[in-house]
Amino acid sequence: MVVDARGYSCPMPVVMVQKAVKADAPAALEVLVDNQCSVENVTRFAENSGYKVSVAAEGQDFRLCLNK
Known part of the structure; x- marks a missing residue:
């Protein structure tokens, strides 16, 4: 599942x-964002919800992979 929040x-x-x-x-979720503030806030929410988060920069965008 992908959430495109760009x-x-x-x-x-x-x-x-x-x-x-x-x-x-979902056990796994990808989130696309385009600013550092969103990376930090989505990461905080995801970790508080029991997900492990990895972040990859893709040009101007960021791909966050959330996994239980």
Whole structure:
């Protein structure tokens, strides 16, 4: 499952990830964001929700891989 939150400023990326986690409780989730603030906030939420997070920079964007 992929959440594309590029183009959104906080707190929208976190809200989008919250909705995905609440709806499906996925074991793995990819999140695309385009700013460092979103990386930090989504990472904090994910870790507090029991996910391990890895971050990869892809040009101007960031790919966060969340895994239970």
